[in-house]
Every structure is written in C-alpha cells, then in structure tokens.
Amino acid sequence: MSLIERLPRTPDPDSLFEAFAAWNEERGLTLYPAQEEALMEVVTGSNLILSTPTGSGKSLVAAGAHFAALANDQVSFYTAPIKALVSEKFFDLCAIFGTENVGMMTGDASVNADAPIICCTAEILAQVALAEGRQADVGMVIMDEFHFYAEPDRGWAWQVPLLELPQAQFVLMSATLGDVTRFEKDLTRRTGRPTAVVKHSERPVPLVYSYRMTPLHETLEEFLSTGQAPVYVVHFTQAAAMERAQALMSINMCSKAEKEAIAALIGNFRFTTKFGRALSRLVRHGIGVHHAGMLPKYRRLVEKLAQAGLLKVICGTDTLGVGVNVPIRTVLFTALTKYDGNRVRRLRAREFHQIAGRAGRAGFDTIGYVSCQAPDHVIENERALAKIGDDPKRRRGYARKKPPEGFVNWNEETFEKLQTAEPEPLNSRFKVSNAMLLAVINRPGNCFEAMKSLLTDNHEERKNQRRHISHAIAIYRSLLAGGIVETMKEPDDQGRYARLTVDLQQDFALNQALSTFALATFELLAPDSPTYALDVVSVVESTLDDPRQILHAQLNKARGEAVAQMKADGIEYEERMELLQEVTYPMPLEALLFGAYETYRQGHPWVGDHTVSPKSIIRDMYERAMTFTDYIQFYELARSEGTVLRYLADAYRALSRTVPEHMKTDDLIDLIEWLGELIRQVDSSLIDEWEKLANPSEALEHRDELESKIRPVTANARAFRVLVRNAMFRMVELAALDQQEELEEMYPDVDWAAGLDAYYEEHDTIGTGPSARGPAFLRIEEEPGVWRVRQVIEDPAGDGDWGVSADVDLAASDEEGTAVLHVTGINRL
Structure with a gap:
C-alpha cells in the first residue's frame, strides 16, 4: 500500500503516527527512537527542531511532516540551500507521494506550483513570506540544512519565513545546530505552538x-x-x-x-x-x-x-x-x-x-x-628523531624541518x-533590500506596521536593528522620490496605506531582478548590426552571477598577453606594472551597460540590489570559435569544468527565456542552438534536468541511469552547422594570428606553411571580423555520410578565391559529440 493510500480519514495524531509507522514497517524500516519522538511531536502540531547526527534519518521525519500536512489538507514547503538538492528531493518526494502531489520552485524552474507539497530554495519561500505574510497558503515548513541560517550572504532567507509565517508549523533540521534555545522560545512566541527540541548526539553508527x-x-x-x-x-x-x-x-x-x-x-x-x-x-x-x-x-x-x-x-x-x-x-x-x-x-x-x-x-x-x-613536517621530524634514537646529543643536533610559510598550526x-566541541551558535544574518520593501508594500494590509514588525522583531541585536531601520527608511524615501511608491490618506479596499505606481515584473523574484533590465536594454541594440547576436549575448551575460574562477583565468591570460606585448614594445618594468593594473578580463558593451543600468535603476529601484556585471564567456568562446574542450584548455580550467558548464547552462536558459521571439534573428537563433547542443554533448544532465521536470514520472523510471542517452550531434542540423562553421573559422583565426604550430598539431596532414606563404604572396591580411565568420563565407555540399565544406577567407581585395577545404565525417562526429574534420588543404580555387 502506498503512503498516500494510508492517509487516515480522521487525521488525529495517533492515526497519523500509526499509518506512517506501518508504511515504514512494510518497507522493512524500524524507526529510531529519535525519529519516533520527532514524528510524535510533528503529528501533535508542535514545531520541531531536529538536531541529530548525519545518517540518523532526518529525511524520514521530513516525509512524515509532509504526510501530516497532507492529512490536514495543508500545503507543506520543503526548503534546501542548493537547487541540486531541491531537485533531488523533488524526485524523492514524487516517488513517495506521487508526481501529482509534488511541485518545485527554484527561481528558474517551476513545476506543478499548485501542488500540496512544494520543494524550493530558501530564497523562494522567503519571497512568498514577504509577499503574502500570514495570508500565505503555507501550513507546514520543513527547512533542511538549517545551519545555513548563519551564512553571511544567504542567511536572511532562512530567517524571514520564521518572522513572517506565524500561521505555519516549522520543522528545522540539521546535524550541526548548536544551542537552539533562542529558536525554541522564538518559534513558540510567534506561532503560538509548543516547540519541541529533539537533540541526540548518539549516532546509529558510532x-x-x-x-x-x-x-x-x-x-x-x-x-x-x-x-x-x-x-x-x-x-x-x-x-x-x-x-x-x-x-x-x-x-x-x-x-x-x-x-x-x-x-x-x-x-x-x-x-x-x-x-x-x-x-x-x-x-x-x-x-x-x-x-x-x-x-x-x-x-x-x-x-x-x-x-x-x-x-x-x-x-x-x-x-x-x-x-x-x-x-x-x-x-x-x-x-x-x-x-x-x-x-x-x-x-x-x-x-x-x-x-x-x-x-x-x-x-x-x-x-x-x-x-x-x-x-607533514611533524611526521617527518618524528620519524627522523625515531631513527636517531635516544642519544640526547644527536637529538639536539637534528635540524627540525620547519612548517611551510604561513602555516597555521x-x-x-x-x-x-x-x-x-558543540557547534557554534547560529548568528543572525538579516538584511534589508529594495526587493524586500517592494514585496511588503505590494501585499495587502498596512505595510508600515508590517515593515516595523519585520525590522524591530527580527533576530538581530538592537544596534543592528537600528542600522537596518535607517537603511529601510533611506530606501523608502528613494522610492517616494522616484515616484515608485505613493502614500494614501485613506486605506484602499485591501487595507494598504501605500501602493506601488509601477507593476512588478511577472513572477517577480528576489534573485531575478535584472531580467527586466535586460529586456529594456535589448531595445538599445541595432538588429541590423553584424554583432547584434553577440551584443544580445553580452547583455544577458551582464545579468548573470560572476563565475569567479573563469574571470580570474581570463584576467591572468589577458595580463600575460599584455606583458608579452609590452616587453616586445620595449616598455620598462615599472611602467609595465603600472599599465598592467588597467588590464582586465573582456567586458563588451561596458559603457552602454553601465549607462543603461543607471538610467533603468531610476525607475526600477529593485535592480539596485543587483549590480550589472559586464563579462564575456559565451561571447568569448564563440568569437574564438572554440569548443568546450578548447576553451577549458586555453584558460587552463580543467579543475573548474563544472563551473564553466553551469555558467553556460545558466546563460543558455536565460537566452532561451529572456529574449523575446521577435528579437531573435537567424544569427541569434543559430548561436542559441549551438550553445544548447554544446552543453548537451559535454554533459546533458543540466538541460535534461529541466526537461525531466516536465514529465517527472518518466524521469523516475530512468533515475538510476548513469548517463542520459545522448542524441547524435548531427540530429540538430542547425546547431551542427554552427559547430562546423566554428571549427572551420577557428583555422582561419589561427592562421591570422600566425599560430602555424597549433594548426600543424591539430591538422598535421596539411602543408600549412606552403599554403599560407602562397596566400600572403597575394594578400597582406586575413579577415576575422563579424562578416568573415558569417554563413556567406562557408560553403557546404551535403553527401551521404559526409559534408564537403570550404571556409572562404575574407581577403582585403574582396576576391574570396582563397579558403580552407575539409570533409566532415558525420558518423565520427556523432561518436565524438562535435564536428570531426578531415582538412584537405588551404588553397586558391
């Protein structure tokens, strides 16, 4: 019998506990004493703070809490600190309660959002709490890994639901909570429910x-x-x-x-x-x-x-x-x-x-x-002294190996x-933002009373509360001055004493405020520009979180190239060091983006919580005509492959969802298709995850598969053409940069030296601008199993008679997940 079928007709505590325990017995599981104690508290309606060691079955208690909420016709929320864990728990709960009863919200994915069980990040629940408060349809809140409450940047999201959802029953879980007396008293005061603490240091496995x-x-x-x-x-x-x-x-x-x-x-x-x-x-x-x-x-x-x-x-x-x-x-x-x-x-x-x-x-x-x-130095010294023996003179004469510089003992x-040692007490990380004020102002009721309560009855020390109050007043005044908020002498029909004069973006989210800025900035771009597609990419990239490792690698590469050039130019060391401070990683459209941001912020103050950040990773990869492997190797990012891929996946999703269809040119569609296929061929799991959410039942059937079935790279003809075009143009770029050795290493069967010498006898330069990489310079003849391709070189005379020829092996391309070329020569037609 499934767990859903065991829902008792009358959800009294005894019936709930017995039904849940019986379901576990059927699965061959016996509840630990701590689990029994915790579940008894949950089914009787108490808040629960569960602090038991890793491996002691906290997930089972969470499932029992969802079961109790379902029986009482309540919506229950499960929150976790990272999207991957939210997604994992979504499928776990689907397997237990059925896909029709479980939904998920992570800020960039929403599935079955009206379900009675919702898995979400802590930030999403915080957003619900701020926007709806005690009117929110939230009956049970299970907060996993609650020690994230003390995280400097994100801890506020664990605190806000505790402050703003007094109607809910809370289950706070972590293996490392420390002293929770403050939370026990605070939860009881706010919710009117008793709060039980189940804290066992005894592990199932000592x-x-x-x-x-x-x-x-x-x-x-x-x-x-x-x-x-x-x-x-x-x-x-x-x-x-x-x-x-x-x-x-x-x-x-x-x-x-x-x-x-x-x-x-x-x-x-x-x-x-x-x-x-x-x-x-x-x-x-x-x-x-x-x-x-x-x-x-x-x-x-x-x-x-x-x-x-x-x-x-x-x-x-x-x-x-x-x-x-x-x-x-x-x-x-x-x-x-x-x-x-x-x-x-x-x-x-x-x-x-x-x-x-x-x-x-x-x-x-x-x-x-x-x-x-x-x-290590202690072990070496002990071993050396053991060899010396007990001779005091020899031991005194031994020169002990010292710890490395900066070593903390x-x-x-x-x-x-x-x-x-007991885990350290959890410190409050409350903070005030534009988005917080806007969410509270926009909800029914007296926003001034609601904000006063939020600012004076949080978990902060009084001195910090005063600082938050001052910051909130400054934000509110800026909203008034900007005409974003207006006060009313009499409350409206929803009890508001202030209201917004602008509509918040659809699905307004605390972590996605810059998407509307991107939409507005697209209007500043010229669709007929040869760089339009890449400029759209740069706008979207500027709204994404900075991938620190990639930007650091780009900066190192840029500074290395700058130093080499300055040395070649004979610039002295002191001047080189001074000039080097001005070198940064690539930031396309920097002036346009910062100017547009300042203008947009005047009328849309919520973006003030998120700074625009120009950068070039997708664009850089595309302009260099690199594959994922090329890019990793070029910037020496082998240890950060996952970071690079997650960034590419975030960018792909943003490009797919943010750019309106009427703004997508053929070049931009090509680029988006290329990016999606590149991600799929490297590791399809990040894209598959979004697609699986649309059909979780099918996803559960294939959940244990080691690797998703990869579709042939040639199946997406549009994306494959871009892969071929990039691979061909990569050779032209390397030729223009005089990277003959790299060309010979990549395609050793071609006499690059002779071909390039012959070209330069007729022309002075090789074009690599936006027009040179366009589809007009790539010619493709499709034959069964092979494409005959020729990348025409843009020469200064405009003759277009020189180019690189190659055969594309379609079967090998499907095997490798990228375009496999057999280059036949660089020559004049």
Missing part, C-alpha cells in the same frame, strides 16, 4: 577517532588492509584533491575482479574532457575524485561507483556535507585548517562535524572511523577539542 603520525600513503594502506575502506580523504582545495588522487595510483587498491566490476558499471560512459580522461584512469584503479568544480556527470559517476562499493578511496573537498549521497566508512582529514577567502584558519566545530558525520553508513557499517593526519589536541 564513530572511532584516531590521530595519525604516519605518511598518508601508509595510513591509507593500513585502512585498506584493516577493512576501513571506502575512505574519503578531505582536502581544502580542488587542486590538492586531484593531485592526491593521482599520487595514490602507486597503491594497489582493487583486485582484478573489482576492476572488472568497475569497468562493467562504467560501460559506455563518455569521458569527453581532459579531466574526464584523467578521472577514467583513476576510477578504474579504485580511486574517486569529488568536488564542486567537476562536471555533474563525473560527480554522479563517482557517487554511483561509491554506492556500489567499488571505490576504495575518494579524494575530495570539504563541500561533501550537503546533499551528496556518497557512502563512506572512514573520513580522513589531511588538515584541520582551511582558507576561507580572507585567511587561513582552523576549522570551526560545525565544519568539522559536518564532514566527520559522513563516516559510517547506517545499514552497512557498525562503526565509522574519523582520522586526522598530523602535519594544528595538533592532536586541536583534533580532540573538535570531537567534543
């Missing part, structure tokens, strides 16, 4: 701790020999995780049979990038890598292999804690310090427990292991303190 004075290789070999694998080796940079994994190849991880099982599970999985090929060697040896910079399909592969028990060691970062299902028996810390963006510091108790808590798998392990490596005492 942990054993050890401090290691052996080199990491030896530590791991011991763990492998004593049955403590799989081991998650924690690093605090992505580079360190990958370097460690490669260094471990000398250890014999797996038997022949295990390696055969790994190969069988991998099957025909495509390792399409340089990082992927390195990962392929590692996983076939029994070693995984896991960090946020990887392509989603690679992370999923590592998780699947780990779940099958085939990976003995996984080298990853400290980001494993949220929403990742990697079963591990042992967690091994390589350090107890991390760089937090400002300085290197010791781990906080919450950070330590989040990572350590991953050790030990309920249902698989009876014990979990948490170990920490002593610093940790030792066994640090490790022991972290084991018993």
Whole structure:
C-alpha cells in the first residue's frame, strides 16, 4: 500500500503516527527512537527542531511532516540551500507521494506550483513570506540544512519565513545546530505552538577517532588492509584533491575482479574532457575524485561507483556535507585548517562535524572511523628523531624541518577539542533590500506596521536593528522620490496605506531582478548590426552571477598577453606594472551597460540590489570559435569544468527565456542552438534536468541511469552547422594570428606553411571580423555520410578565391559529440 493510500480519514495524531509507522514497517524500516519522538511531536502540531547526527534519518521525519500536512489538507514547503538538492528531493518526494502531489520552485524552474507539497530554495519561500505574510497558503515548513541560517550572504532567507509565517508549523533540521534555545522560545512566541527540541548526539553508527603520525600513503594502506575502506580523504582545495588522487595510483587498491566490476558499471560512459580522461584512469584503479568544480556527470559517476562499493578511496573537498549521497566508512582529514577567502584558519566545530558525520553508513557499517593526519613536517621530524634514537646529543643536533610559510598550526589536541566541541551558535544574518520593501508594500494590509514588525522583531541585536531601520527608511524615501511608491490618506479596499505606481515584473523574484533590465536594454541594440547576436549575448551575460574562477583565468591570460606585448614594445618594468593594473578580463558593451543600468535603476529601484556585471564567456568562446574542450584548455580550467558548464547552462536558459521571439534573428537563433547542443554533448544532465521536470514520472523510471542517452550531434542540423562553421573559422583565426604550430598539431596532414606563404604572396591580411565568420563565407555540399565544406577567407581585395577545404565525417562526429574534420588543404580555387 502506498503512503498516500494510508492517509487516515480522521487525521488525529495517533492515526497519523500509526499509518506512517506501518508504511515504514512494510518497507522493512524500524524507526529510531529519535525519529519516533520527532514524528510524535510533528503529528501533535508542535514545531520541531531536529538536531541529530548525519545518517540518523532526518529525511524520514521530513516525509512524515509532509504526510501530516497532507492529512490536514495543508500545503507543506520543503526548503534546501542548493537547487541540486531541491531537485533531488523533488524526485524523492514524487516517488513517495506521487508526481501529482509534488511541485518545485527554484527561481528558474517551476513545476506543478499548485501542488500540496512544494520543494524550493530558501530564497523562494522567503519571497512568498514577504509577499503574502500570514495570508500565505503555507501550513507546514520543513527547512533542511538549517545551519545555513548563519551564512553571511544567504542567511536572511532562512530567517524571514520564521518572522513572517506565524500561521505555519516549522520543522528545522540539521546535524550541526548548536544551542537552539533562542529558536525554541522564538518559534513558540510567534506561532503560538509548543516547540519541541529533539537533540541526540548518539549516532546509529558510532564513530572511532584516531590521530595519525604516519605518511598518508601508509595510513591509507593500513585502512585498506584493516577493512576501513571506502575512505574519503578531505582536502581544502580542488587542486590538492586531484593531485592526491593521482599520487595514490602507486597503491594497489582493487583486485582484478573489482576492476572488472568497475569497468562493467562504467560501460559506455563518455569521458569527453581532459579531466574526464584523467578521472577514467583513476576510477578504474579504485580511486574517486569529488568536488564542486567537476562536471555533474563525473560527480554522479563517482557517487554511483561509491554506492556500489567499488571505490576504495575518494579524494575530495570539504563541500561533501550537503546533499551528496556518497557512502563512506572512514573520513580522513589531511588538515584541520582551511582558507576561507580572507585567511587561513582552523576549522570551526560545525565544519568539522559536518564532514566527520559522513563516516559510517547506517545499514552497512557498525562503526565509522574519523582520522586526522598530523602535519607533514611533524611526521617527518618524528620519524627522523625515531631513527636517531635516544642519544640526547644527536637529538639536539637534528635540524627540525620547519612548517611551510604561513602555516597555521594544528595538533592532536586541536583534533580532540573538535570531537567534543558543540557547534557554534547560529548568528543572525538579516538584511534589508529594495526587493524586500517592494514585496511588503505590494501585499495587502498596512505595510508600515508590517515593515516595523519585520525590522524591530527580527533576530538581530538592537544596534543592528537600528542600522537596518535607517537603511529601510533611506530606501523608502528613494522610492517616494522616484515616484515608485505613493502614500494614501485613506486605506484602499485591501487595507494598504501605500501602493506601488509601477507593476512588478511577472513572477517577480528576489534573485531575478535584472531580467527586466535586460529586456529594456535589448531595445538599445541595432538588429541590423553584424554583432547584434553577440551584443544580445553580452547583455544577458551582464545579468548573470560572476563565475569567479573563469574571470580570474581570463584576467591572468589577458595580463600575460599584455606583458608579452609590452616587453616586445620595449616598455620598462615599472611602467609595465603600472599599465598592467588597467588590464582586465573582456567586458563588451561596458559603457552602454553601465549607462543603461543607471538610467533603468531610476525607475526600477529593485535592480539596485543587483549590480550589472559586464563579462564575456559565451561571447568569448564563440568569437574564438572554440569548443568546450578548447576553451577549458586555453584558460587552463580543467579543475573548474563544472563551473564553466553551469555558467553556460545558466546563460543558455536565460537566452532561451529572456529574449523575446521577435528579437531573435537567424544569427541569434543559430548561436542559441549551438550553445544548447554544446552543453548537451559535454554533459546533458543540466538541460535534461529541466526537461525531466516536465514529465517527472518518466524521469523516475530512468533515475538510476548513469548517463542520459545522448542524441547524435548531427540530429540538430542547425546547431551542427554552427559547430562546423566554428571549427572551420577557428583555422582561419589561427592562421591570422600566425599560430602555424597549433594548426600543424591539430591538422598535421596539411602543408600549412606552403599554403599560407602562397596566400600572403597575394594578400597582406586575413579577415576575422563579424562578416568573415558569417554563413556567406562557408560553403557546404551535403553527401551521404559526409559534408564537403570550404571556409572562404575574407581577403582585403574582396576576391574570396582563397579558403580552407575539409570533409566532415558525420558518423565520427556523432561518436565524438562535435564536428570531426578531415582538412584537405588551404588553397586558391
């Protein structure tokens, strides 16, 4: 019997609990005491603060809360900090409650939004709370990973629902909450419900701790020999995780049979990038890598292999804690310090427990292991002293190896303190924004009273409240001065004493305010310009979040090229250093975008919370006629492939949804199609995810597939033509840049030197402007299985008699996921 079929006719607490417990018994699950206690509190209508260790079944309690809300005809919201976890939970709940009863909202995707169970990011629920307050149709709120309440930039979104939804019943969950007395009292006061705290430090799988004075290789070999694998080796940079994994190849991880099982599970999985090929060697040896910079399909592969028990060691970062299902028996810390963006510091108790808590798998392990490596220089010194022996003179004469510069010390005492330390109290991160005021003003009722309550009855200290009040007053005055808000002497029929004079954008969202700015800015572009399609891309890119790693790589490349040019020009060192400060990453339409933003902001003040940020990643890739692999290699972004792909996917979605159909020229449609196909061929999961949401029932059937079935790249004829055009034009660009060696490496069967010498005997330059890359300069003859193509070179005389010829192998292109060319020559017709 399904859980929905078990909904009792009369939803009294006993019936609800018995029905839910019986459903679990049918599945062979026995509730832990902490789960029973938590569920009893939920079904009796109490708020619940659930602070139990990782692996203690908090997700089951959340499902029970949704079940209770359904039985009481209430809408329940599940919130999580990241979209990927929201999506994962959406499909989990669809499997339990049926796709018709579950919806999802993440700000850029909305599915079945009228369902009685909604999965969403914390920001979305905060938006609902601000826009509707106690009138919102929200009966139950389950906030997962509630420790994100203390995140500096995003914590406000976890606080606002607590302040603005007094009608709701709350379930706050995390393994690392610390002292929750303040939340217990505050929730009871606001909601009028009792608030129960279920806080158990006892884990279903107990942990054993050890401090290691052996080199990491030896530590791991011991763990492998004593049955403590799989081991998650924690690093605090992505580079360190990958370097460690490669260094471990000398250890014999797996038997022949295990390696055969790994190969069988991998099957025909495509390792399409340089990082992927390195990962392929590692996983076939029994070693995984896991960090946020990887392509989603690679992370999923590592998780699947780990779940099958085939990976003995996984080298990853400290980001494993949220929403990742990697079963591990042992967690091994390589350090107890991390760089937090400002300085290197010791781990906080919450950070330590989040990572350590991953050790030990309920249902698989009876014990979990948490170990920490002593610093490398300490291990070396101890080993050297052990060899010297007890001779005091020789020991005094030994020159101890010093720690590296900037090293922040940790030792066994640090490790022991972290084991018993309570997670730090959660600090309030409330903040005021234009969007917050606009949402409150636009909702029915007295906005002044509502805003006063929000500003004076939040979780901030009084001095911070005064600062927020001053900021809110300044924002309100600017709204009045700009004519965006007007006050009324008498309340309107909805009880408002102030109202907006402008319509908020449809589906107005706190995190999408710049989409209307982009729409307005498109009107400033000239559709007949040869760069129109790329200019539209630049407008959209300016509204996206900055991908820090990519921009940093672009800046490094730009400065490297600038230094080389300045040296060639004979500029002295001091002047070079001064001029270098003016070099930045590419920012197309910078003046137009900043000017348009300032103008637009005057009439649309909510964009003031989001600054326009000119950048060029899609445009840069397209203008350089690069493939994804080319781009990763050019900017040395192998460790950030996932970051690059997520940015491309966000841009593709924004271009597809933001640009009105009547503004899409043929060139722009070509570009959007090219971008979508490029993403699909690298890793289709990010696009598939959006498409699966339209049919979650079908998606559930294929959920366990390792890799989505990739359609042939030639199936999208429009996108494939652009891929061919880019590949052909890439050769013209390299020829124009005198990159003959790279051309010879890419296509060694062509005598590039002779061809280019002959061309330059007739012409001085090779054109690479917008017209040179247009479809008019590419000629295609389609034959069965092959395209005969010729990229005409734009010469200064306009003769158009020189070009590059090639055959496109269609079958090989489908195999590789990109245009496969056999270049036949550079010549004059």
